[in-house]
Amino acid sequence: MEKLGVEPEEEGGGGDDEEDAEAWAMELADVGAAASSQGIHDQVLPTRNSSSRVIVHVDLDCFYAQVEMISNPELKDKPLGVQQKYLVVTCNYEARKLGVKKLMNVRDAKEKCPQLVLVNGEDLTRYREMSYKVTELLEEFSPVVERLGFDENFVDLTEMVEKRLQQLQSDELSVMTVSGHVYNNQSINLHDILHIRLLVGSQIAAEMREAMYNQLGLTGCAGVASNKLLAKLVSGVFKPNQQTVLLPESCQHLIHSLNHIKEIPGIGYKTAKCLEVLGISSVHDLQTFSPKILEKELGISVAQRIQKLSFGEDNSPVIPSGPPQSFSEEDSFKKCSSEVEAKNKIEELLASLLNRVCQDGRKPHTVRLIIRRYSSEKHYGRESRQCPIPSHVIQKLGTGNYDVMTPMVDILMKLFRNMVNVKMPFHLTLLSVCFCNLKALNTAKKGLIDYYLTPSLSTTSRSGKHSFKMKDTHMED
DNA sequence: TGGGGTTAT
DNA sequence: ATAACCC
Numbered sequence: 329m330e331k332l333g334v335e336p337e338e339e340g341g342g343g344d345d346e347e348d349a350e351a352w353a354m355e356l357a358d359v360g361a362a363a364s365s366q367g368i369h370d371q372v373l374p375t376r377n378s379s380s381r382v383i384v385h386v387d388l389d390c391f392y393a394q395v396e397m398i399s400n401p402e403l404k405d406k407p408l409g410v411q412q413k414y415l416v417v418t419c420n421y422e423a424r425k426l427g428v429k430k431l432m433n434v435r436d437a438k439e440k441c442p443q444l445v446l447v448n449g450e451d452l453t454r455y456r457e458m459s460y461k462v463t464e465l466l467e468e469f470s471p472v473v474e475r476l477g478f479d480e481n482f483v484d485l486t487e488m489v490e491k492r493l494q495q496l497q498s499d500e501l502s503v504m505t506v507s508g509h510v511y512n513n514q515s516i517n518l519h520d521i522l523h524i525r526l527l528v529g530s531q532i533a534a535e536m537r538e539a540m541y542n543q544l545g546l547t548g549c550a551g552v553a554s555n556k557l558l559a560k561l562v563s564g565v566f567k568p569n570q571q572t573v574l575l576p577e578s579c580q581h582l583i584h585s586l587n588h589i590k591e592i593p594g595i596g597y598k599t600a601k602c603l604e605v606l607g608i609s610s611v612h613d614l615q616t617f618s619p620k621i622l623e624k625e626l627g628i629s630v631a632q633r634i635q636k637l638s639f640g641e642d643n644s645p646v647i648p649s650g651p652p653q654s655f656s657e658e659d660s661f662k663k664c665s666s667e668v669e670a671k672n673k674i675e676e677l678l679a680s681l682l683n684r685v686c687q688d689g690r691k692p693h694t695v696r697l698i699i700r701r702y703s704s705e706k707h708y709g710r711e712s713r714q715c716p717i718p719s720h721v722i723q724k725l726g727t728g729n730y731d732v733m734t735p736m737v738d739i740l741m742k743l744f745r746n747m748v749n750v751k752m753p754f755h756l757t758l759l760s761v762c763f764c765n766l767k768a769l770n771t772a773k774k775g776l777i778d779y780y781l782t783p784s785l786s787t788t789s790r791s792g793k794h795s796f797k798m799k800d801t802h803m804e805d
Numbered sequence: 806t807g808g809g810g811t812t813a814t
Numbered sequence: 815a816t817a818a819c820c821c
Contacts, residue, residue: 391821412807431806452808477810477821596819629813630818649811658808696815712815760808811820 380522382485382529383646385559386466386536388548389568391479392449393420395458398545400447407441409434410449413660417449421568452478461544463649469536475649479548482556483536484646489528507534508550508571511562512578522576526552530573537571557642558582560593579640589614592637599634602626614638651766655684655692658760663702667741667750670759674740675733677761682725682732685763691722692763695736697743700758710758713743722769 388394392410397403397420407423409416416437419428427440437444449455459478466473472484506516507530516523533550540546550571551563561582562574574582586592588609590600606625608614615638622631636642657677664670674697685692696714703709717739724730740761748754 415806417807433806450808456809475810475821480821593820598818653811656809660807708817710816714815809821811818813818814816 380486380525381554382489382525383553383556383559384483384485384529384533384536385551385553385556385563386462386481386483386533386540386548387550387560387563388462388479388540388546390418390420390424391459391546392418392455393423394546395455396447396449399454403445403447406445407443409437409444409446411446412448412450416444416446419444458544458546462540462546465539465543466536468539469532472646472648474646480560482559482646485529485532485552488532489525492528492532493524504528506573507531508573509566511565511572511574512581514575514578516575522554526554526573526575530571533571533573537569555640555642556644556646557593557637558640561586583611583638583640586611589634589638592634594637595634599626599630611638651688651690653766654762654764655681655688655766656698656760656762657681658698658758660700660758662757664756664759665754667744670744670748670756671737671741673759674744674761675737677759678733678736678740681761681763682736685725686728688766689726690766691725691769692766693717693722694763694765695739695743696762696764697740697747698758698760698762699744699747699756702755702757711747713746714762714764715739715743 409419416432474482506527529552547569551559553559553574565572698712724732
């Protein structure tokens with residue numbers, strides 16, 4: 329058997345990938361017809377072009393509320409809100425029908441919907457656990473899964489789709505059907521290899537949602553498209569518990585369906601404000617704005633990235649998240665103004681964190697304390713101090729026996745006094761403790777040597793011999 | 806605006 | 815250490 333297609337091309341050759349992909353689609357336009365007589369195995373697949381990826385975005389429906397309804401089925405047919413402090417952070421669809429919105433004030437929500445049942449969702453433990461079960465389930469389909477928050481995942485299905493196409497019998501092609509909605513009601517062309525790939529992606533997405541429901545009892549949406557941006561945008565088109573696939577011809581329709589550039593993931597509050605000053609508010613405004621001026625205002629990196637986003641272009645890969653890079657616990661409050669108060673809150677946060685870190689098995693090598701000071705009208709103001717965790721404390725972390733609380737609290741209070749002058753009046757509204765710089769450890773010798781010792785060729789050593797010197801480490805007192 | 810997360814500078 | 819982004 330002989331392959332009909334080309335080998336994967338070197339990337340970054342200067343040409344536009346999207347155009348290459350379309351050219352390929354044209355060349356292969358009749359491959360489906362050819363397949364009917366010979367089988368499509370070797371003909372369809374060599375289209376391994378970087379722009380013909382198949383990406384799915386999976387987005388759970390009102391995740392916290394779903395977890396609460398699973399915990400307590402009595403809540404299932406009632407309007408339910410999940411509360412953190414004075415906010416309803418999310419709610420089920422019963423509540424939404426009655427006018428409750430995400431991030432609504434509790435008072436406004438109760439006013440709109442007096443029958444609203446509220447549960448406290450400040451402890452994220454069960455949400456976090458269920459979130460990782462979802463990611464692990466998706467990783468069973470394909471290992472390339474990127475988490476986005478607790479309730480969204482991207483999966484790169486490109487290879488899986490390719491394998492399925494290789495398994496396809498020639499007579500199966502003509503009866504293949506898409507699963508779920510097709511964006512913009514576009515009709516599928518079974519002679520177009522890009523359509524075929526996305527169609528197979530939609531079938532895998534349906535299997536993922538089925539597995540989530542059968543194994544975990546969770547419902548959610550999925551969007552299938554050729555990149556992360558588009559997959560994410562299209563996943564929200566049909567909203568609870570449905571899925572949508574975007575075909576390339578409807579890409580411009582999708583991005584122009586956005587009413588404002590702030591709806592493009594990647595354009596956040598700050599960038600949107602900056603663009604507003606430049607008179608840019610619609611997707612079309614951004615598409616047609618001078619790239620040079622944009623680069624001057626936002627820097628070349630942001631400018632080029634968001635302008636590509638405005639055309640629906642996004643070459644960012646799906647990056648496997650793996651285990652978390654950090655663990656943190658925070659608490660917000662109206663007022664904390666004494667050192668004793670702060671110490672008590674920090675001890676609470678730390679106790680929970682130590683349990684989590686113990687469960688994880690890896691060891692954090694850095695600890696950070698974050699505060700928010702009361703200040704009228706400063707939208708974002710957090711300060712932090714961090715330091716290495718002394719090695720003798722790290723060693724004790726896994727073992728529940730020895731008291732690790734005492735030395736950790738001592739360290740955190742030093743960080744606290746480094747940030748807050750406790751001899752002066754202060755007013756904090758948030759405390760957070762974060763463990764990061766996690767290491768697998770038990771790689772004992774080599775890992776430690778690699779970290780603390782660094783080869784030096786510059787000294788008196790003779791050819792081929794290394795000498796070592798200590799890396800600078802800044803152990804605070 | 807909560808209680809989390811990530812990466813880039 | 816901060817600032818931006820995401821949920």
